[in-house]
Amino acid sequence: MEFACVATKPVVLWFRRDLRLNDNPALYHAVATGRPILPVFIQDRDPDRPAGAASLWWLDKSLRALDASLQDRGSRLILRRGDSLIQLQSLIQETGADAVFMNRLFEPAAFARDADIAHELKSAGVDCRGFNGSLLARPGAVLNGSDAPYKVFTPFMKALLAAAEPPPPTPAPRRIDTPDAVQTESIDDWGLHPTRPDWSQGFDWTPGEAGADAALSDFLARGLKTYAKGRDHPALPTTSRLSPHLHRGEISPWRAAQRARDAADAGAVPAAEAAKFVSELGWRDFSAHLLHHFPTMTDRAFRPEYEAMPWRDDPEGLEAWKRGRTGYPLVDAGMRQLWTTGWMHNRVRMVVASFLVKHLLIDWREGEAWFWDTLVDADLASNVQNWQWVAGSGADAAPYFRIFNPIAQGEKFDAEGGYVRRWVPELRRLPDRWLQSPWTAPPEVLRDAGVRLGKDYPHPILDHAQARARALDALKAVTGRDDQAGHD
Numbered sequence: 001m002e003f004a005c006v007a008t009k010p011v012v013l014w015f016r017r018d019l020r021l022n023d024n025p026a027l028y029h030a031v032a033t034g035r036p037i038l039p040v041f042i043q044d045r046d047p048d049r050p051a052g053a054a055s056l057w058w059l060d061k062s063l064r065a066l067d068a069s070l071q072d073r074g075s076r077l078i079l080r081r082g083d084s085l086i087q088l089q090s091l092i093q094e095t096g097a098d099a100v101f102m103n104r105l106f107e108p109a110a111f112a113r114d115a116d117i118a119h120e121l122k123s124a125g126v127d128c129r130g131f132n133g134s135l136l137a138r139p140g141a142v143l144n145g146s147d148a149p150y151k152v153f154t155p156f157m158k159a160l161l162a163a164a165e166p167p168p169p170t171p172a173p174r175r176i177d178t179p180d181a182v183q184t185e186s187i188d189d190w191g192l193h194p195t196r197p198d199w200s201q202g203f204d205w206t207p208g209e210a211g212a213d214a215a216l217s218d219f220l221a222r223g224l225k226t227y228a229k230g231r232d233h234p235a236l237p238t239t240s241r242l243s244p245h246l247h248r249g250e251i252s253p254w255r256a257a258q259r260a261r262d263a264a265d266a267g268a269v270p271a272a273e274a275a276k277f278v279s280e281l282g283w284r285d286f287s288a289h290l291l292h293h294f295p296t297m298t299d300r301a302f303r304p305e306y307e308a309m310p311w312r313d314d315p316e317g318l319e320a321w322k323r324g325r326t327g328y329p330l331v332d333a334g335m336r337q338l339w340t341t342g343w344m345h346n347r348v349r350m351v352v353a354s355f356l357v358k359h360l361l362i363d364w365r366e367g368e369a370w371f372w373d374t375l376v377d378a379d380l381a382s383n384v385q386n387w388q389w390v391a392g393s394g395a396d397a398a399p400y401f402r403i404f405n406p407i408a409q410g411e412k413f414d415a416e417g418g419y420v421r422r423w424v425p426e427l428r429r430l431p432d433r434w435l436q437s438p439w440t441a442p443p444e445v446l447r448d449a450g451v452r453l454g455k456d457y458p459h460p461i462l463d464h465a466q467a468r469a470r471a472l473d474a475l476k477a478v479t480g481r482d483d484q485a486g487h488d
């Protein structure tokens with residue numbers, strides 16, 4: 001075989017959720033060996049949970065972008081499908097490679113699977129190395145005084161910032177030598193892009209490393225200077241929209257953090273704004289660390305008493321929520337933004353999640369599953385952690401009595417109605433005063449705005465005050481607490 005006479009044995013570079021060439025520790029160390037590189041992506045069943053449809057849409061474009069960047073450097077992406085260990089073993093056998101370098105995954109089942117793979121490969125004499133390329137700090141590196149995981153964000157973040165040193169930036173290699181005769185599948189055969197119907201036509205994203213870099217640059221120039229307050233206003237372009245890029249590893253979180261800090265050091269933005277952004281990146285780490293240490297939180301309440309919640313079976317309510325037809329404009333705007341673009345603003349994610357879990361009393365797992373399938377940034381740790389945060393059952397969760405009032409949230413954070421008018425266009429001519437609660441508008445106002453409630457836009461599917469009282473009763477019963485009057 002042709003590879004038997006390769007003098008220097010190649011190194012397999014196993015790409016997973018690190019689809020970038022800059023600041024990629026596994027790639028950096030592989031290239032530093034001076035040996036040929038075999039960049040491979042294996043489409044295997046995710047052992048924690050198979051990716052949702054919107055996430056696969058992203059993966060399709062991200063892999064194509066990575067392949068193009070590799071080709072620019074004289075290399076290419078080798079694509080394989082099937083069981084990861086078997087695919088790695090056959091690549092090793094085909095090419096004579098004797099090393100596999102990878103950036104690690106920290107979700108519980110993937111972590112365990114990787115340990116098994118490393119064990120098998122090492123027993124066969126393969127040099128198998130794992131690096132952290134996806135988190136600010138690897139799980140286990142940030143523990144409290146009793147060597148236990150933090151369950152509260154603020155001390156976690158303090159400890160992380162004290163413990164974790166930003167790694168030195170490592171630029172993309174100029175050239176990557178890859179042997180020619182290695183078989184690859186064609187991504188066109190993987191069917192990751194939806195057809196019949198193609199629901200992705202409103203997806204306005206540029207997956208890939210260049211897209212991530214452009215999103216970050218745009219954010220540093222426009223959003224970061226007013227981030228701390230602006231990030232709550234869904235009509236403003238104040239957040240980075242980096243989440244799907246971070247999820248697929250098209251940019252390292254340290255690079256995002258460091259560039260924000262550099263902007264502050266250069267006097268371009270206040271230091272407090274950059275610190276707030278780094279702290280949000282910290283929530284991503286916090287979620288990942290929690291899931292790593294508490295694997296059951298994907299489908300069990302982190303606070304066990306919440307397993308007794310009297311969830312309602314309400315298929316119609318769930319459907320109205322998914323389709324953006326609840327009659328609450330901010331909720332509907334968020335759910336339509338999600339369906340149309342594969343993403344939703346964080347403030348609105350909190351409002352729609354609270355509406356499902358508290359107003360409708362529908363199990364958070366139903367909402368989490370819908371987000372999982374429809375978000376381009378769907379991330380097991382972040383999604384589960386945030387859903388449990390809203391539901392009150394999470395580690396450092398919102399207090400149980402916090403029930404977002406979707407009307408007040410809209411009036412506060414979308415006061416000029418730009419967000420609701422964009423995503424619920426049938427209400428666009430309604431004056432601000434009634435925009436967040438159209439059913440309170442006088443008939444002539446509705447008529448002048450061309451809104452026929454129940455025809456053009458639904459009547460509210462529930463009464464806010466009654467739903468809040470019902471949720472509070474359930475939550476008090478479950479938590480055994482009656483110490484708050486029920487704030488919005």
Ligand SMILES: Cc1cc2nc3c(=O)[nH]c(=O)nc-3n(C[C@H](O)[C@H](O)[C@H](O)COP(=O)(O)OP(=O)(O)OC[C@H]3O[C@@H](n4cnc5c(N)ncnc54)[C@H](O)[C@@H]3O)c2cc1C
Pocket residue numbers: 231239240241242243244246247277280281282283284285287344345346347349350353371375377378379380382383384386387390
């Ligand atoms: C119910 C619910 C579900 C969520 N599901 C996901 C998910 O599946 N994937 C996901 O990446 N985020 C999720 N989030 C967190 C957050 O909404 C998104 O990370 C954020 O909206 C992404 O937009 P951005 O990149 O513009 O954020 P920015 O405000 O620019 O923040 C920068 C980065 O910090 C991280 N971040 C910010 N807020 C959070 C947070 N609360 N938790 C974890 N990381 C955070 C993200 O990586 C984000 O890209 C969820 C939030 C809620 C309330």
